[in-house]
Amino acid sequence: MLRAAVDAGADAVYCGFQNATNARNFTGLNFTSEELHSSVAYAHAHGAKVLLALNSFASAGRFPLWKEAADCGARIGVDAFIVADIGVAAYIAHHHPHCRLHLSVQAGASSPEAINFYCREFGIRRAVLPRILTIPEIRQLKAEIPCEIETFVFGNHGLMVEGRCSLTNYAVGISTNMDGACSPPSKVRYDRDSAGAVIASLGSHVIDRFAPDEQAGYPTICKGRYCTAARPEPFYAFEEPISLNLMEMLPALAAVGVDALKIEGRQRSRAYVGNVVGGFRKAIDAVAAGRAPDLIDLLALTEGQKQTQGAFMTKKWR
Template sequence: MNRPELVCPAGTPAMLRAAADAGADAIYCGFQNATNARNFAGLNFTPNQLQDAVAYAHARGAKVLLAINSFATAGRYDLWQEAADCGAACGVDAFIVADIGVAAYIAERHAGRRLHLSVQAAASSPEAINFYCREFGVRRAVLPRILTLAEIHQLKTEIDCEIETFIFGNHGLMVEGRCSLTNYAVGISTNMDGACSPASEVHYDRNTAGVVTARLGSHVIDRFAPTEQAGYPTICKGRYCTSPRDEPYYAFEEPISLNLMEMLPALIGAGVDALKIEGRQRSRAYVSSVVTSFRRAIDAVVAGRKPELVDLVALTEGQKQTQGAFATKKWR
């Protein structure tokens, strides 16, 4: 049985050290600007921090993957180019990219450095993935969270590179890299600015009855009774009214997290090369707990033992978990 890489998030240098210490095989991170898809205040790395992080990770046998996975925008393309050059100088092991222009630049200027295709590229077929492999020498594709396990198994036999799938964390409902909902609501683009539902646009207010209204910009995304826990207002996790329904409902998805702990044997059996944990915007404690649990579980599966299933529900969004699209076509 192959031993897949456990790929873990780091929003800060402290998180990166925690992930490396907890047994991550690879850690992904980004710079403090629009070049990556988690461009949030207080997150991400300066060039000096990245250099130190690479040294720390390498000393513990872990790789560092640099996410430059937003879409370079005409007029400020230099920003993405500089991020790639800086990452190469820091000695990162691979670049995670989505934009064709960025991939072309790295393939030409930093030939030989590994390129991973970000989930933001939305490549969900062998034809799409193989296009990126042929054009840029992409070595690994991160799959959108829309395929069933059987479909992943089949896909693996038809592509020219490794595959990485998400196993834990935020459960994105929209095809990544093809969503302008935040920009429509508040004028900040996920693709161009690297932020979905930025905290600067999030507002909560509580009325005298204790009902909490959560807004993104001027838009009410959800409303919570005093007995409910108020969730973060993301458009695709909000409650809306529509004519076929009598009551407000989660039109896209309820606040819920992906957790594929129980599917690990099947995923590894399907030949998945890398297993990814989402959550660069989460805490160091989150990374420590989740990485430690998945490290043990993966090692058990690879050794042919039954993995001990750890309860991670407290670390999930809305304290609810799902196997999402991976388990059944009914999810669609």
């Protein structure tokens, strides 16, 4: 998968180990230390960087797992660590001071004061911004911080409060932020009823029912449809299945000083990575050359086959 991203033109690729130290801790995904070693070599040979995600939150008694992951990443020579937990940030800043630190969106740092704190205390070199800021807000923020900024441009649009969402934990006892898995597949069930509709459940909670010809979304509580006494017809209580797509806004993002663009999808396929990364590579190169980006159709790869510019365009995006 890392190779697919590099081959499609990514300048840098995020990856994680096969454990709770990263926020995409899904079965069969991620890297052993040996795999990471060869993948870093491949990326470097092709001029790309590898950023190791250690962006979940360590809990009492489990910190050695994050320390070992950081030590291993430093030994292998990853180009940066992306972190959210201040304990993990402090450990890397102290023990691996030569390594670059990036601040994950999981840290939920959206003000100059918060980002400046991370820069001052841990030497953070880049902050990934939460997907709740408009373009003018990003411009203002950039003027008041000393580090690079990175924004999401494509992928999942499950906002909630990034780094603080406990819906999965509430439903099944597994924490998105501390165990690294939102709606872990081991707790998801799909049943088909006699009418051909699919009923999606997380743990013991039914979270949606998709009619036979209806588009589906991820089985997450925030994207579920529910009924209440006041509103008996099923409705999206939080937000509907939809993906972020900012390809049209690339010139605006460049103009306000965004340094790096992030495509979400470590748990997606080679086909997704190839198409989305390849499409954005061409669009970014066009913008860099002063041309309008060639907008390619990525709708088939979006959640619910719907896309939005989210809060980047307006505070009320629903």
